[in-house]
Amino acid sequence: MNALSPARRLVVIGNGMAGMRTVEEVLKRAPGFWDITVFGAEPHVNYDRILLSSVLAGEKDLDAIVIHPREWYESNRIRLFAGDPVVAIDRAARTVTSRSGRAEAYDALLLATGSRPIVPAIPGLELTGSCAFRDIGDVETMIAASRHYGRAVVIGGGLLGLEAANGLAKRGMSVAVVHLMDTLMERQLDAEAGKLLQRELDERGISFFMTGQTEAILGADRVEGVRLADGREVPGDLVVFAIGIRPNADLARLAGLDLNRGILVGDDMRTSDPRIFAVGECVEHRGKTYGLVAPLWEMAKVCADHLVGDADTVSDYNGTVLATRLKVTGIDLFSAGDFQGDETTDEVLFRDPARNIYKKLVLRDDRLIGAVLFGDVRDGGWYFQLLREARPLAALRDTVIFGQAFAGAAADPDAVVRAMPETAEICGCNGVCKGQILAAIAANGLATLEGVRAHTKASSSCGSCTPLVEQLLTLALGGAYGKSAGEEPMCGCTGLGHDAVRREILAQRLQTIPEVLRALGWATGDGCHSCRPALNYYLLCAWPGTYRDDAQSRFVNERMHANIQKDGTYSVIPRMWGGQTSAAELRAIADVVDRYQIPSVKITGGQRIDLLGVRKEQLPAVWRDLNAAGMVSGHAYGKALRTVKTCVGSEWCRFGTQDSTAMGIALERMTWGSWHPHKVKLAVSGCPRNCAEATIKDFGVVAVESGWELHVGGNGGIKVRATDFLCKVATDAEVLEYCAAFLQLYREEARYLERTAPWLERVGLDHVRQRVVEDAASRQALQQRFLYAQRFTQDDPWAERAAAPPAVYRPLAIVE
């Protein structure tokens, strides 16, 4: 061990991303080696500051950006004092003192005090309604202002300022940006890309005051706008300063450490006091200060090496090459390295103004040293890799501007990632290498980008490595990945599409809705009315028999087992097997109508009887009486098997070729109670005259002299679609087998709220034929899964609820 042993008290000043990443790296190397105490100025646990833009833009909750919850501190025995900043360091006594007076002794001290927003010394700063864009408090100020006021002025047209402007605009404010220079983001973009960006933001309703130096904030009590040095005035009810940051080195100055702009550190991250380390935005290393996340991670690793490592294995920090992405949804922008160039460099340019695409690569000595991409950033990760490798481009130079897919790798777009060594770093932000990602994919059966993000953190910060991570997924999974690329997200709570979520549920064996939300990084705490019913169905389908249905994630009709009507009453439809009824059933229904004074009785399109206008509190009694006459729920309210419609068939009809009513009853007995992505209707006709209209049903059966024709994917609703002919079978048993297999395939593959008709058009009839007709083993396996699932669903929900009516059917209280 190094000179710091044997005493082991590590005090960390700063509970932010750099400090806690260093602690994480220390724990990774030598858990329990240090006794760790953390002081933070903000009253929060460590959160992802980068994602404050997403919170401001309403794309994420505050909960969703927490990196280390309280349990992390507890389980690693870290003492956290949040909201109690350190105010003094006594280097001689080796103690720190916090604002509340707490004194802690240290053997090693880590300064991770971050940076402070720069606020110009101008009149009007004392007015309410101005803030910076740095922490949760600032974001809360902005969100509150956006609720009550209409106009915002953002001072600063850099990365942070534009993200603030975009967020405020998305919250409904009209936003003006004041920028000192004549190009936006001039530290990351050349003039041409800057102009393209300005045009794009302009089209989103953000206005710009370029070459504007803010001279004063105007207003009496609350801000009313700003005045610029050239006399222009910009009105606004909120003023946000985002003109830059400077290292927060106040404590270090008080403690007498060497500093310049930031706290001076060597390649070992030590300050001028060998017991004191510093990482993050507060440091100055080889004359440079950093304000992006990637350097923080590299510093954290080096610092951790020196805090726990042997003298001969430790690494040195050599500075970081930076890549930038703007987190403004819908604007694609990437820059890395030295993108301005000089007289010793060459430029390779690509312009497609009509499509708003601009790419510039900067080369020196045949090596890529910088890149700016606007409008098409797919190759950002590849260019960044070339830039860091710094190898001569040679023949690649001819085509490098057209991107990786074209540049010789055209035959195999994954060649580059395949060729990378296992130790190649993929995610610079989080320090994740290729081997770790592939191992996580294999160990956890990951199949999506979100899965990789959740398990490795790769691609979860700036996102610039997303294409590389996706290529690794392709490498690991082959064609199975990318199938769903381009699929729309399920809802605003997630970036994942339906198919991806279903794959992850199976791959990660996720068993409950809260587990899914956690494992797949849902942006909201408990989902929404759109994703929760879908997830409930997917889990039910994936784990029949073990999944506990979540009533609170069911649409009201499925929760109440009745159909809500426009006046808030319900309709009740008893099941009539195959559309057949009897005098006893009709008499019982008539009695129920009289007894409960049900206002309306109607024959439905699916050959059932509908009792309309039943009040919620009457439902259990109505069901009890119908149950007593042998009738069960018709599931006319669910994303479920609804009805099997039949004609009278050969028993009575002079044209009938088969007993269609008996077949309908058999099908309904097999399928009733099954849950589906959407409602499912069946029909059986006894001859090709097709009186049961089987060719506009999800699964239609038409009798012919020699057997049964099976038809699938019909719909008589908004968009009429006649069925596709699936195949012809000879026996009754085959009808049941094919029907079960078809329905199970639909249950497993369709997206929630997708009827069989659009599903069939999406996946193609050939696919369904292959699985249900041609491949007998597949058909039988599907049938077995269907029948297995049915073992758990064929209990009459009415009988259960009539026997012991849940409280939800009654009022909680009646007050006079």
Next chain:
Amino acid sequence: MDGGIPRPDWLDIGRLEDIPRQGARVVVTRRGDVAVFRTLDDAVFALEDRCPHKGGPLSQGIVHGTAVTCPLHNWVIDLATGEAVAPDRGCAGRIGVKLEEGRLLLRPDPESEP
């Protein structure tokens, strides 16, 4: 209210556990039904049980975060304010409700919200 015996400010309507998490129950009052909601993290809210859109029973909607989605046409109503979430516009009346020692207390007059 109307000259008789003064009504207590807060009425005991039951226990927190009487309402399912992410769910609601109805309290029947002279002024109409009141929906009392319980969120995932056990916050309680009460609104008139009428969606500002077409009067749908909000008590029957799916509760998510601090919002409920009306079962009739998927309007999303903020439980804290009663306001419909943009782009829809409208407001369901807020009713005072609070939790004290596990008991739910309701102030059923919309005007007298806390």
